[in-house]
Amino acid sequence: MSGLSLGLKHHDELLVRDLNLTLERGEIVGLVGESGSGKTMGSLALLGLLPPAVEVRAGEATLDGAPLLAGPGGAVHRRTGDITMIFQNARAALNPTLRIGFQIRRVLTAVRGMPRREAEAEALRLLGRVGIPGAARVAQAYPHQLSGGMCQRAVIAMALAFQPRVLIADEPTTGLDVTVQAQIFDLLRDLVAETGSSVLFITHDLAAVAEMCDRVSVLFAGQVMETAETVELFERPRHPYSEFLLASLAPEAPAPVEQGQTADAGVVAEEKGVDFSLPGCRFAHRCPHVFDACKEFPPMFPAGERHHYSCFLGREIPVVIAARS
Numbered sequence: 002m003s004g005l006s007l008g009l010k011h012h013d014e015l016l017v018r019d020l021n022l023t024l025e026r027g028e029i030v031g032l033v034g035e036s037g038s039g040k041t042m043g044s045l046a047l048l049g050l051l052p053p054a055v056e057v058r059a060g061e062a063t064l065d066g067a068p069l070l071a072g073p074g075g076a077v078h079r080r081t082g083d084i085t086m087i088f089q090n091a092r093a094a095l096n097p098t099l100r101i102g103f104q105i106r107r108v109l110t111a112v113r114g115m116p117r118r119e120a121e122a123e124a125l126r127l128l129g130r131v132g133i134p135g136a137a138r139v140a141q142a143y144p145h146q147l148s149g150g151m152c153q154r155a156v157i158a159m160a161l162a163f164q165p166r167v168l169i170a171d172e173p174t175t176g177l178d179v180t181v182q183a184q185i186f187d188l189l190r191d192l193v194a195e196t197g198s199s200v201l202f203i204t205h206d207l208a209a210v211a212e213m214c215d216r217v218s219v220l221f222a223g224q225v226m227e228t229a230e231t232v233e234l235f236e237r238p239r240h241p242y243s244e245f246l247l248a249s250l251a252p253e254a255p256a257p258v259e260q261g262q263t264a265d266a267g268v269v270a271e272e273k274g275v276d277f278s279l280p281g282c283r284f285a286h287r288c289p290h291v292f293d294a295c296k297e298f299p300p301m302f303p304a305g306e307r308h309h310y311s312c313f314l315g316r317e318i319p320v321v322i323a324a325r326s
């Protein structure tokens with residue numbers, strides 16, 4: 002995905018600005034950011050499922066070289082199931098009036114054209130594959146009869162039924178207890194290794210990124226602040242916002258508190274103070290290093306082969322900006 006910009010219809014401001022994202026086969030890429038930073042809208046654009054008030058202003062996306070999204074207007078061309086998404090509240094993603102097994106079987110017959118008998122057996126195999134004990138019994142159950150963790154496993158089984166090339170996992174373990182969370186992480190990692198699908202892992206939790214992701218993009222108020230391999234980001238962050246997030250992860254260091262914001266062990270809080278109509282860096286109002294250059298929108302500067310960051314700090318200030326200030 003390159004240069005994706007999203008805006009509210011009839012408004013000039015951009016909700017997401019110039020989002021670039023690449024997923025290699027079998028790779029888990031994290032999109033981390035606080036509530037409202039645009040993680041979900043960015044992925045919904047790929048699915049052609051943006052809410053009516055939100056539109057694609059610019060950007061393109063391809064899937065295995067084939068065009069997927071061509072903005073503005075954002076026409077989406079994809080085969081059903083090429084990209085599937087799992088959400089935080091798995092129970093809500095399931096139809097409460099239909100048995101689990103039927104819901105998975107329906108995908109297999111409708112999307113993959115499997116005969117009914119074969120689909121029945123495959124649905125049970127998938128339920129077993131995602132670690133559901135007693136798959137035959139669970140296939141007969143309704144969603145309300147399952148725990149939250151079991152519902153998420155069933156939703157992952159349904160996602161697998163599509164044989165997706167890309168799985169978007171939007172906060173898939175929020176609300177689940179830590180043991181179940183760890184099991185779901187293990188499951189997703191195993192599935193990626195097994196199927197070669199790619200995962201776009203959306204989260205507000207940097208610790209989850211450390212555990213799950215090969216690479217990560219850090220989003221703040223619709224602007225990508227930094228993108229790097231996960232280890233590189235943790236060891237050599239270049240953006241002040243990434244540094245701020247990482248500092249909040251360190252157990253011995255009290256989280257930096259800036260202008261009323263608190264950070265809780267790498268879990269990013271909700272951002273409320275951004276004026277989306279201003280042209281400059283969106284983190285400027287919270288940045289301890291803010292200077293004149295930040296009135297302009299910072300491009301992505303390279304810090305390594307797969308490491309880029311959007312900040313003028315430590316950079317030559319472009320002549321055009323120096324002249325204005």
Ligand SMILES: Nc1ncnc2c1ncn2[C@@H]1O[C@H](COP(=O)(O)OP(=O)(O)OP(=O)(O)O)[C@@H](O)[C@H]1O
Nearest residue numbers: 016034035036037038039040041042043052054055
């Ligand atoms: N249905 C909608 N119609 C119009 N604007 C929306 C809608 N849903 C979200 N937005 C706006 O789009 C922006 C990005 O929201 P988005 O849901 O993508 O953030 P997010 O990072 O996924 O947050 P969260 O972690 O809370 O899900 C926000 O400014 C939000 O107010």
